[in-house]
Amino acid sequence: MVRFILRRLLQVIPVFIGTTLLVYYMVFALPGDPIAALFGDRQPPQAVIDTLRSQYHLDEPFWVQYGLFLQNLFTSNLGNDFTGQPISASLARVFPVTAMLAIEALAIQAIFGVAFGVFAGLRRGGWFDSTVLVASLVVIAVPTFVLGFVFQLVFGVQLGWAKPTVGANADWGSLLLPAVVLGLVSFAYVLRLTRASVSENMNADYVRTATAKGLSRPRVVLAHILRNSLIPVVTYLGANLGGLMGGAIVTEGIFNVPGVGNKLYQAVLRSEGPTIVSIVSVLVLVFVVANLLVDLLYAWLDPRIRYDQ
């Protein structure tokens, strides 16, 4: 078990170097001059350009720039972005916001997706099942930005149940509406996965045996159907957590959430190599940890899974 976790954490090293190298190279290869972009239509004096270039090491070759980035990383100094702010400070601002948003969205899709999925799966073909299936299809089919604007308009502006935009001071309450929008699409998938898994396990021999033992229906469902049905759902949720932490550019944009997605989008527009790569580095770590958690959760759900092999 400990060996397994250690091995998984060691895998971070090649994954980390590979992804950062790739992203760094792609930013480096982007057409356009980031310094020129900073000044928009105005033409800055050549001396200013040269100073900025050497300050951000843009005049150095690719390997030197990448090496400097790694060096900075290990001295926990990520450098400054093009507006002069320390990158570490802006990361510390955006990641908690996105983490809150992701956790809320994940909780919504997990709790409601599993609960609805179980009810639909147990009564397959019933009215609840049919309604929920059609509704989930609608949610999957409608693009997020449409869903986002509609929710913003209806719940935020017309009904006034929630703040239509989040703004600088994001908290759990103000993030609820974007979290619902963000969670809805995955909610539909979780629901369908759970439903399929439940209706398959319902006919398993051990479920019949459990009933034959004289257990009540709720006990059979909770102890013998639900737990066995959660394995594929957990896989999906784990992969999804990584995606959510990467920031939802569209949703964060609509609700003006100061999160990772927004930051990343701006950095890409400005070709800010160090910022982009810093964000990606953190995301790599998040992905690895999320997948590790999923694997550990597997073992808890299904004791047949062993790690030492």
Add this chain to the structure above:
Amino acid sequence: MTTPEVRIDEAGTTGVRPLLEIRDLAITFKTGGGDVQAVRNAHLSIMPGETVAIVGESGSGKSTTALAAIGLLPNNGRVSGGQILLDGEDIAHASEQRMIELRGNTIGMVPQDPMSNLNPVWKIGYQVRETLRANGRPSGPEDIARVLSEAGLPDAKRRANQYPHEFSGGMRQRALIAIGLSCQPRLLIADEPTSALDVTVQRQILDHLDTMTTDLGTSVLLITHDLGLAAERADKVVVMYQGRVVEAGPSLELLRNPQHPYTRRLVESAPSLASRRIQAAKEQGVETADLLAPAAETAVADNVLQIQDLRKVYKLRQGFGKATDFAAVDGVSFDVQRGTTTAIVGESGSGKSTVAKMVLQLEKPTDGRILFDGVDTSLLKSQELFKFRRRVQPIFQDPYGSLDPMYNIFRTIEEPLRVHKIGNQASREKKVRELLDQVALPQSAMQRYPNELSGGQRQRVAIARALALDPEVIICDEAVSALDVLVQAQVLNLLADLQANLGLTYLFITHDLAVVRQIADHVCVMEKGRLVETGSTDDVFESPRQEYTKALLNAIPGAKLMLPPEVA
């Protein structure tokens, strides 16, 4: 058809009321193609403390009848007529609440397949505890251990903390018996409780179940496809066929003097009761009969396969990078004579299938040689190996798994011809038609898909496919184990006919000694990777030398039943 004589022991003979009485039971399934009556006019009764067996093939309605008695019909099934009287109370339409009260406490169940009937994610102890708790019985660790050890599970306290995947099949079945009997029900429904187990384990488990139910005074409704087993274990036997009870009566009487034509066929073809090799094919052709007489009589032994000191060692991982060697096959040598059938018998884990895989060149031996027609097969180059495969063909156990569901029957049988680039489109089609004739399938089957065929028909397709390349040797790995008794008898007859007509050599891998008796000339008995006894079938069956072989033979259900010769 009406079955006026099938009622057995109507209440009143001794003044005792039957514990379970099923009257005129009809069960209907709702399917895509309308309602299907799976059971009609079923009658049976079980007195307190009595064991009654329902015998029948798959689809006969035997399991459905039993499941109805514990209220566990699948969702699309319902009782559409008749009564199920439990101690006088009609439970055919009882409320779910009432059934939950009865299950476990009054009616227990031991299901068929120990591999799939325990929930893999809960410890054994937990699965026992929830049973005790749901039925309001003490459920402390001592109670769990007691229940498990009463079912014959050694070291029960420690075992209760293990998961099902850490148990062998026999141990799982003991755990399931423990669960079924944990609340001391008055009626136990045992649905093929041992059909997934080896014969010796089967015997131990059934003996133990007998002892327990006798001690507790439990009535048992035993569901089985095996007439020998039913006769040996039950006081009364009820024979079901196509949803009807066709015959019922005291076990021995029914076996000795079967009335209904179906029962008669069942008794005749029950492999556990058969005592002679299938000779029909050999007796047909007068001329060929001599040529095909057991090879022992021919002057020079013509060995098509020679297995010499074969070993297969697997590395078992132990964690922390350590591995121990496990010899699945350990120093096995035997010869297979051309035109004869050699059977390898053994229980699961004996290494018999590993031998088959190595002969088929699907696994590489660790040590030892396999000579085919005098040529060491390990030295074959890929081209020669390709030719070798033409001459040695397999038939596998599971006709559901070994046929590609997306290939129609024509494509399935034609594929080996195409792979080996034999003939053109027209000649291949002609060959497929011939093959279908040989295995007694209609040519109209060519355009059908495996899911449209029965198990026996599928196995015929598998045989036709194996024959397509005119092989000399056919390796049958449990080729009839998955089939119902009557179908099994038909397939065995077919194999015997084909051997007589085509001079085929069979290497027959099986756990079923009764099948060996019917088909084999020579037997090799394997235990834990080693060959413990070899000889001609008659010698091994009549005077087994090894204790293990004796134990295997004794464990055949019904082996000790005395039957008049004209039936056996």
